[in-house]
Amino acid sequence: MAPADTVGLGRVLARPEYYHLQISLVRIRRDAQGLAHLARPVRYRVRPREYFYPASTVKLAAATLALEKLERLQATTSGLSADSPMRTDSAFIGQTCAVRDPSAANGRPSLGHYLRKMLLVSDNDAFNRLYEFVGPQELNGGLHRLGLRRARLVHRLSVGDGEPGWRHTNPVRFFADTAETQLLLAQPAAYWAAPMPPARVQPGSMFVGNAHLDGAGQLLAQPLDLSQKNVFSLPDLQRLLQAVVLPETVPSGQRPRLTPASYARLCEALSQLPPQSLSPHYDSLAYPSTYAKFLLGGGGEVRLPPGVRIYNKIGQAYGFLVDNAYVVDAAHGVEFLLAAVLYVNADGVLNDDQYDYESIGLPFLRELGRRVYEAELRRATKY
Secondary structure, rough: OOOOOHHHHHHHHOOOOOOOOOEEEEEEOOOOOOEEEEOEEEEOOOOOOOOOOOOHHHHHHHHHHHHHHHHHHHOOOOOOOOEEEEEEOOOOOOOOEEEOOOOOOOOOOOHHHHHHHHHHHHHHHHHHHHHHHHHHHHHHHHHHHHHOOEEEEEOOOOOOOOOHHHHEEEOOEEEOOOOOOOOEEOOOOEEOOOOOOOOOOOHHHHOOOOEEOOOOOOOEOOEEEOOOOOEEOOOHHHHHHHHHHHHHOHHHHHHHOOOOOHHHHHHHHHHHHHOOOOOOOOOOOOOOOOOOOOOOOOOOOOOOOOOOOEEEEEEEEEEEEEEEEEEEEEHHHHEEEEEEEEOOOOOOEOOOOOOHHHHHHHHHHHHHHHHHHHHHHOOOOOO
């Protein structure tokens, strides 16, 4: 009898349209000088105009652009850093404040602590705080500057953010001390009045499913309209990750404007496993080592092969599963970028929390990652 993972892999590959499957692989080889050379992407059913909900994969963009903004502000604000205590207040209906953070060693929020929570375990509130700090105008302008033309960020996560709330961002202040006796920077509340950036996808693809539960829990026999949601094509997700982990391989004008220290901060948070983190601390039972590693790890089901390190950001919502990963096994000369998305929702109902993540989606991504890794092991070079 074939292993269950192999059966799951075959089931999805037999009906790629049904599962909205897209896969993009970029092989990487190093020369004798250690320079990375990226092969032309190998793509399976990649359709940039076919919409999928990017879910938490957008958090890498928010983290990157938040560090960019922080570095710009540091040029005119002495003492400001990613670890400066950060206070978020409210100024519009639906906004919330953030003054304390029990997971931080000093009990206070900071941009750097939010970034780690967001990338280590995909914390939604941490994303929302960085969304409010950067703001939709700078977020979308930054995406465009990085060459990501099929990407937009237009709402917070998991708080029902829509018109006009997503346009309003909270006032934010940074302090030199936890007692808030020395103010470093005060950013007022803001409003972005420009038209929502275009989605640049097939409009019909943004209506998902056959039915959905509304906010009151009533079943509506019609697809869920995601036309006002965040957007990211799979190639753009992969391109963003490449720009963060291998900036030297991207044209200079499309690289994040970050110092080496900020690149290192991002890469550490992308690759570190939850049990390895001291601040914040995560219980290994609730957050196993591969909790946020879908490719190869299956979302906590198995350990990574010895020596393998994965820099990635996952997404999971509305039946979509996404992983955007950079996989490295330095000892064996293996290095590649792999991104994949699939939709697993057999009953066609959205917002009912009855998705096929554990039975179909995560086993598929785990096996896909394993197959690609083993194939690359056989192709590995000495550099």
